[in-house]
Amino acid sequence: MDSAPSSAFGASLAGGDFDFAGFLRRPQTVVRIVSWVFAIVVFGCITAEGYINPTIYDKEVRCMFNQNDSACHYAVGVGVLAFLACVAFFVLDIYFSQMSNVNQRKYVVTVDLVFSGVWTFLWFVCFCLLANQWSYTQNVELIPGDAARATIAFAFFSIIAWALLTYFAVKRYRQGVEDFVQNFGDPATNNATHYPPSYPEYPTGGTDSYQQPPFTTSTDPQAEGGYRAPVY
Numbered sequence: 001m002d003s004a005p006s007s008a009f010g011a012s013l014a015g016g017d018f019d020f021a022g023f024l025r026r027p028q029t030v031v032r033i034v035s036w037v038f039a040i041v042v043f044g045c046i047t048a049e050g051y052i053n054p055t056i057y058d059k060e061v062r063c064m065f066n067q068n069d070s071a072c073h074y075a076v077g078v079g080v081l082a083f084l085a086c087v088a089f090f091v092l093d094i095y096f097s098q099m100s101n102v103n104q105r106k107y108v109v110t111v112d113l114v115f116s117g118v119w120t121f122l123w124f125v126c127f128c129l130l131a132n133q134w135s136y137t138q139n140v141e142l143i144p145g146d147a148a149r150a151t152i153a154f155a156f157f158s159i160i161a162w163a164l165l166t167y168f169a170v171k172r173y174r175q176g177v178e179d180f181v182q183n184f185g186d187p188a189t190n191n192a193t194h195y196p197p198s199y200p201e202y203p204t205g206g207t208d209s210y211q212q213p214p215f216t217t218s219t220d221p222q223a224e225g226g227y228r229a230p231v232y
Contacts, residue, residue, distance in 0.1 A: 018097060028168040029093060035161040036086035041154040042126075043079030046072050049147040054139075064143045065133035075130060075151065078122050082158070085115060102176075109176060113169035120162040127155040 023029055050072050051061040063072035092108050099105050130152045137143065 018094070020094075023094065028165065028172075029090070031161055031164045031168070032086055032090055032093070035158060035165060036083060036090075038154045038158045038161055039079045039082040039086065042151055042158065043076045043083070045147040045151045045154075046076050046079075049144040050076075050151070052143060064137070064148055065130055066137045068133050071129050071133045075126050075155065078119070078126050082119055082123075082162075085119070089115075106173075106176060109169060109173050113166065113173055116162055116166040116169050120159060120166055123155060123158040123162055127152065127159060130155055 046063075050064050052064050053059070054062055054067060063069045065071040089112055092112075096105065096108060099108070130148075134148055134152060137148075
């Protein structure tokens with residue numbers, strides 16, 4: 001009989017001890033924390049120094065990226081959602097090994113995969129948008145250029161970080177599928193292994209006390225004193 005599965009989707013089954021130090025050393029955890037920090041830098045720079053007065057006579061603040069408020073709003077939105085997602089997935093990664101339902105694990109891994117892939121694309125759009133608007137920005141001497149360049153740089157770094165998270169999610173999803181195929185194969189092909197036959201097996205060893213000869217010879221009725229019908 002096949003042994004019971006010991007892991008599913010890259011983590012041991014529920015009931016084992018959680019190694020927090022080992023969890024923090026996992027590449028996926030390290031990249032997720034780095035992505036969390038990058039998101040803070042992006043929306044922190046914009047919310048702190050991203051809105052300026054174009055001139056001393058303007059009371060209304062505008063985005064430092066070519067006075068395009070949409071660029072700042074987009075970067076802040078992507079950064080804040082990425083920050084919240086990193087926290088949520090970090091907590092889910094902690095409780096992932098305590099999930100006893102394989103379908104729940106599959107759902108978490110699938111959501112992680114889809115979200116990481118989408119946010120990789122959104123960070124790419126954010127980087128292109130900010131870099132493009134910064135190239136058209138005028139009077140850069142009146143703008144906190146360090147904050148603008150840091151925002152663009154960490155938006156680019158976020159593309160790499162979330163691409164790595166997507167890779168780790170794909171790897172974990174494939175590992176879960178392989179574990180499922182390996183441990184839960186088609187039961188129709190394993191009947192002889194998992195279910196013993198209900199009928200006894202034919203004995204192959206030992207000597208029978210009596211064996212019927214394959215051919216029997218007919219005895220003469222006259223030799224035994226029997227009656228023989230006359231021939232006409």
